[in-house]
Amino acid sequence: MIGPKDVGYFTLYDLKGSKLAGSVFNILFNLNKFMAFETRDPFLIRQERENPTLTEWDRFAHREYIRLSMEEDAEDASNGSADVWDESLEAPF
Incomplete structure (x- = not known):
């Protein structure tokens, strides 16, 4: 070492x-x-080496943002609301 x-x-x-x-x-x-x-987590070490200007708080906030967005995407997919459009809500022409 x-x-x-x-x-x-x-x-x-x-x-x-x-x-x-x-x-x-x-x-x-x-x-x-x-x-x-x-x-220690090798993934976190690699992140620190890639962008040494980020603080620990910045890395935490970035990980949490990704985690929450993935949870939201999974929830949307399980509800079927991601690709389904309700035609009854469309405004009449």
């Missing part, structure tokens, strides 16, 4: 130069954070 210059040991310089130094410390000293690191 750290990628030290010498394979036998790592130095403080190696830790400071690594982007994953925080994860290394969490793995060594904090069991809860280690478990969170091990069970």
Whole structure:
């Protein structure tokens, strides 16, 4: 994870130069954070890498919007109201 210059040991310089130094410390000293690191969602990690300017709130809002729109589409399809037009509601010519 750290990628030290010498394979036998790592130095403080190696830790400071690594982007994953925080994860290394969490793995060594904090069991809860280690478990969170091990069970992280690869889909969310990919999203973070694709657009690093989005905040956690922006990602949450986007996921919820997609989830709610999918639920609404499924509800419309189950009711049959998506493709059915009631001709009795049309205005007479």
